[in-house]
Amino acid sequence: MTQPFPRILVLTGALLAGAATQAAAQDSGRYAPRTLVPAAFPRWDVGASLGLLAVTTKEADASWHGWEQKAEFRADVGRYWTTHLKTEVAVSASNAWHDFDAEPFPVAPGLPLPAYTYIDSERRLYTVAPGVTWQFFENSFTHPYVSGGVKVGLLQEHSVRETATYRTGNLGYTVPGRDERSTQVLARPFIGGGFKSYITRAVFVRTEARLAFLQDGVRQVSLLAGVGTDF
16 A cells, blocks of 8 residues: 655655746746847837938929938838838928029020029928838847838929019110929939837837939938837
8 A cells, every 4th residue: 555655745846846946937037137129029110310311403403413411300100010021101301492593584586695583492392201121130239121112202492583673785674573382293212221229128229321213313312310119
């Protein structure tokens, strides 16, 4: 006949082992070190950025050829579909810039060349840019990424010319004033890339370069830095 005492020892040892394992697991979870990595698979992120926007004068049909450099302000929201793939929409605005454009003005019949007047044009660019982003790596401090999409822009222009009287030889003429507003719609494919670096589990800083182009080359360049959060 089996003695009950060995059975009691076996049951007591099993209970003690189970309790020790549970306590160790609790201590391990309680004192696990925190790391500066993003939360596991966030569904959304939002951010705000500030930087430099360079726009070629071809975008505004200016009378001279070159680049305009202005500040750009951008806000964006993104939706993660996997740990790497994200769709997003960015909304941006530039500060205003001024150009003095030359415009031919017909003085009178019979003159071989027209006179030229100068127009002060104030321009400002607003864009909405849907895109797709592929983010590299997982559970690391810095995530490089590439993106692509379309920048749909509204280029607003306010052109002013003061009324003035001029003289060419013995001929005097008056140039009438002008005050016009117009808006151009610009659709430009873009490619970009940058780095998303986490300072807490959900808060990140981001740096990015973005190029928008047409068949004849690059039309817009953005260099941005900002902050955001995953949730």
